[in-house]
Amino acid sequence: MKRYFSTNVLLVASLVSSVAAGEAAREPLAEERAEVLFRRGLELMDAGRFARACPMLEESRRLDPAMGTTFRLAECYEHTERLGEAFMLYQEVTSEARRRHAEERAAFARARLVALGPRVAVVNLIVPDETTWAPGLTLTWDTRELDRGLWNAGLVVTKGKHVLAATAPGKRPFRREVTVTAAGTLVDVEVPPLADEVTRRRVVLQLEPLPRPMSIEDRRWLSLGALMVGLGGLTMASVAGLSTWLATSGTAGEPASEASSTTSVAAAAGIGLAGVGLFAAGSLWRAAPAGQVQIAITPRPGGGAGVLRLSF
Known part of the structure; x- marks a missing residue:
């Protein structure tokens, strides 16, 4: 490996490279691609084009997470005001350098941590067990996915407004805006259990x-039936009316008899039946598809x- 802080890192990096080369799960030519991206990223950083350099260093680190790449990526983040991410990467480099007994490199990374300390804050990300039980749970901070190692841990951030989001299949998404008022502060943020999505x-x-x-034939037959009903009602009304007239003829001034009242009711019913029957007959006879x-x-x-x- 040619990525290094000083010439002394060459031996250690070569040992890491030989171990990594033996891993069957590596992508084909991963180290070669990582080396090309790393060098191109450094060129862009030297030219002051940090916004373009960071994605290349990120991909290089994904392909081959070398300590030198991690350090350079932290530097790139520092120049693009992603101070929280830079701080955590410097911490990672410090721990890795100590594990390898590379005290000089550990001291250099620690110095960057000390310089960044007054400019960052810490968010205590609380994820209860009942929240983590949701299958496929994903947490993002400012649209960047958070590794599970950062759950229930301190998340180093810059002051200002940030967005914490949680999603899981079949659950309602959770979103919260977190405002860090000043550097050097500690902010507690809890992710509640996600509610079930209403399907x-x-x-x-x-x-x-x-x-x-x-x-039309059905209508005509029904129309004829309704006509017969209407004519029957008309006949009944006529007969009842005639009976009423005969019963009351010559009895002016006398109270109406019971028979007279009955025929009057029959006449009214006949008239109503005749009206309904004739109306239905006319409506049904009207030719309509x-x-x-x-x-x-x-x-x-x-x-x-x-x-x-x-x-x-």
Whole structure:
């Protein structure tokens, strides 16, 4: 490996490279690709183009997480005001250098931590057990996914406004805006258990049309039946009216008899029946093809829907 803080790191990096080369799960030519990206990232940093350099160093570190790449990425983050991420990467470099007994490199990374300390704050990210039980739970801080190692731990951030979000399949997303008022402060942020997502089922109600819509011939026969009913009612009213007239003829000034009252009621009923029958006969006789009425009901977007079809 050629990434180093000083010439003394070459031996240690070479040992790490030889161990990594033996891992079968590595991507093909991962180290070679990581080296190319690393060198290109350094060139962009030297040119002051840190916004373009950081993504290349990120990909290089993903392919081959060398300590030198981690340190350079922390530097790049520092120049793009991603101070919280830079601070955590410097911590990682410090721990790795101590593990390798590289005290000079550990001291150099520690110096960067001391310089960044007054410019950052710490968010105590609290994720209760009942929250972590949600399958597929993902936490993001300012749209960047947080590794599970940072859950229930101190998250180093810069002052200002940040957005914490939590998502999981079948759960309602959680989103909270966190404001860090000043550097050097500690802010507690808890992620509550995510509520179940209310699933809306689309219900479709559809009544099938009649097997055979009413034909014109059917209407005519029904019209004739209604006409007979109407004529029957008209006949009944006429007979009742005639009976009433005969019963009351020549009895002016005398109280109406019980029979007279009954025939009056029959006459009124006959007139009503005649009116209904004749009206139905006229309506049904009117030639009109069978039709269909369709009504569609949609209460609200995403809700149920209903379709009602009628034939006549």
